Amino acid sequence: xTKPIEELTFLNDLHYFHEHTWAKVEGDLVKIGxxxxxQDSLGSIIFVELPNPGEVYDQGDEFGQAESAKTVSALxxxxxxxxxxxxxxxxDAPQNVNEDPYGAGWMVIVKPSNPAEVKELLSKEEYLNQxx
Numbered sequence: 001x002t003k004p005i006e007e008l009t010f011l012n013d014l015h016y017f018h019e020h021t022w023a024k025v026e027g028d029l030v031k032i033g034x035x036x037x038x039q040d041s042l043g044s045i046i047f048v049e050l051p052n053p054g055e056v057y058d059q060g061d062e063f064g065q066a067e068s069a070k071t072v073s074a075l076x077x078x079x080x081x082x083x084x085x086x087x088x089x090x091x092d093a094p095q096n097v098n099e100d101p102y103g104a105g106w107m108v109i110v111k112p113s114n115p116a117e118v119k120e121l122l123s124k125e126e127y128l129n130q131x132x
């Protein structure tokens with residue numbers, strides 16, 4: 001059962017992609033994961049497939065998949081760039097995405113090829129308006 005939007009968490013310091021991923025600028029890198037709305041919609045996540053460091057993606061590309069008991073969902077890159085780190089803990093603990101989508105459940109860190117793309121992403125308010 002999915003929660004009402006009012007019970008989900010959305011952070012002000014994140015940038016949101018319309019395909020339900022978030023981006024957090026950390027120096028010259030960007031940490032990426034899925035939103036609380038996305039993990040709640042998927043239900044209990046049982047497997048996360050992530051790319052390898054060194055792979056390069058354009059904004060909007062599929063970079064992996066999250067599998068729940070209900071469905072398999074593609075993960076979409078909010079910014080173009082090269083994968084510099086993946087959250088390998090999710091291989092053994094995919095439930096981290098459900099329990100803490102903005103913390104322990106982060107998925108990849110990228111070195112953006114076009115940092116200006118971050119400014120084109122949705123604010124918390126814009127993302128909330130999209131999903132309501």
